[in-house]
Amino acid sequence: MTDPTATGVFGEFGGRFMPEALIAALDELDAAWQEAMADPVFVAEFEAVLRDYAGMPSPLYEATRLSEQVGARILLKREDLNHTGAHKIRNVMGQALLTKRMGKKRVIAETGAGQHGVASATAAAYFGLDCTVYMGAVDTRRQALNVARMHLLGATVVPVESGSATLKDAINEALREWVATVDHTAYLFGTAAGPHPFPSMVRDFCRGIGDEARAQCLERYGVLPDAVAACVGGGSNAIGLFTAFLDDADVAVWGFEAGGDGVETGRHAATIGAGRPGVLHGARTYVLQDDDGQTIESHSISAGLDYPGVGPEHAHLAASGRAIYESVTDTEAMDALALLARSEGIIPAIESAHAVAGALRKARALAAEKGPEATVLINLSGRGDKDMGTAIEWFGLGDPDEVTAEPVGEQREGNAP
């Protein structure tokens, strides 16, 4: 493989397909990032802010009740416990620290589920930067809580109505703005996709997930896991987990894409599973597209996975066979969300529930082969508070009369219906 850090090319994928107007800014960012990562002061400051402010390293938790049900040891990397509730904080603190180092005072970001938007607004507040977040209008409606959080953190949220009004259109709009403001504005890209250097830079800021998990697993069990698993939308949490294990040939690497209503229905976001190589948002990668190269809208119950492209390094890992990518339907993900809630007392983000569902499916087969010592490490990339609206609708939890037990206590007079 060519050196991906230098060129951003991963096998047949990645690279840079961008308007000339943005090339200088991408080159500037690339140089600043490489220089920063080689500077011990920057690296120490990044580690300190993640540790003291954002709560890293996140724990590696052995889910014993879940393990019993599956017949294999299930380890959860608890990124849901991070400040702002997801792995996204790692990426934005890195990029915002870099923005500060580059002397820029303003950041823009796109967001799908709103987690990257909240993380960006948080980082902007922390570093004293002005922040504008582009978010698909469909997503501002289904993720109203995160919109409120961004407002509270002082960010401007711009709903994007164009196209399918979801994540891809938010990226389009952020890129349009960036072309006009690039001299003083940094684009905090939310996933390990887009043009070089974003896929490599976002991976490096997120790779602590896997570096920590690998060390935690070795320290506690003396062995590496048999498999590591993560959900894949753009793929930042997944590449953040996978990177530490790619050279461990005996560790299987599993990515789970959003299967929506089922890949066979055409309503899904399984870009690697059902897409074809092409160019989207500045990189060569798998893209959901028609015969004319028009992007096909993706569908997923999870706003964070609802994206018709995927990070180019994942495209390469899939093509090379180093990682296996499968899809998980909305129903499977929501079942896993409920399962994790009831067996472990953890309500995961719907994105992360895809990883749980897919990993448990494969873990059962692994357990049959290797017995109860089989170990699967799943990245629990975020917490589910933001998804309660969706969960209420999906599970029919919204009716205040639908309670799980008969009312107790004597009804007082005057309160009778």
Add this chain to the structure above:
Amino acid sequence: MSGPSTRTAFDRAADEGRAALMGYYPAGFPDVETGIAAIKVMVESGVDVVEIGLPYSDPVMDGPTIQAAAQQALDGGVRIADVLRTVEAVAATGVPTVVMTYWNPVDRYGVERFAADLASAGGSGLITPDLTPDSAPGGGQAWIAAAEAHDLDRIFLVSPSSTDERIAMTTAASRGFVYATAVMGVTGARDQTSDLAEPLVRRTKAVTDLPVGVGLGVSNGDQAAEIGRYADGVIVGSAFVRTILDNPSDRPAGLRALGALTADLADGVRRARR
């Protein structure tokens, strides 16, 4: 066989002591036949080079006007075959006709196949807003090779933010003309011309003998006259599209407005160096 190089139109304009007028219009807007009729009005009213837009689902360099037109065309079901049919109809008038397209439709269609079909429709080349000569893997170099094989112009963009090194690299890979983006921003008519354009044209002309066209933001004859003083070509897009967008239920009125705007711009490029 491919159409005449865009260079021929620049040379003819230069012989007349003026800048060339280049008009952009998206194929299939509001439908394929009306689109062809509209572009023919532009040609009859004085456009020297036609740029036919290939509507794309994710046009990151376009402002609201061209986005809206492209969306209408896509909603109407426009296909690449319709774009090529539009090229064929327009190129038959004898005016050099190029396609302006984001890269993925060409990539999906097949670079070599697209170049062959564009050439046999009489097209003269491609303008590639999100493809630079060094776009890789499988980008700029693949297109340059296909363009070379089919005798097509390859028109890359230079920007106010381009370094001198990149301008030299880009122009060395170009054929036909060089597209200078006058502003840092997306397409769309602007009230004032940009003060970034003239220095960019000067920097570009310092390293190439190719003609330099200036685009982004031009909407009237006065602006065309101003840019025509220092550029070899003036590129107009959104303002043309706007005339049709603004007359959704009265097609003849839209086409009349389009013709009048083209005539004003054509007068502008002729006034420039008087």
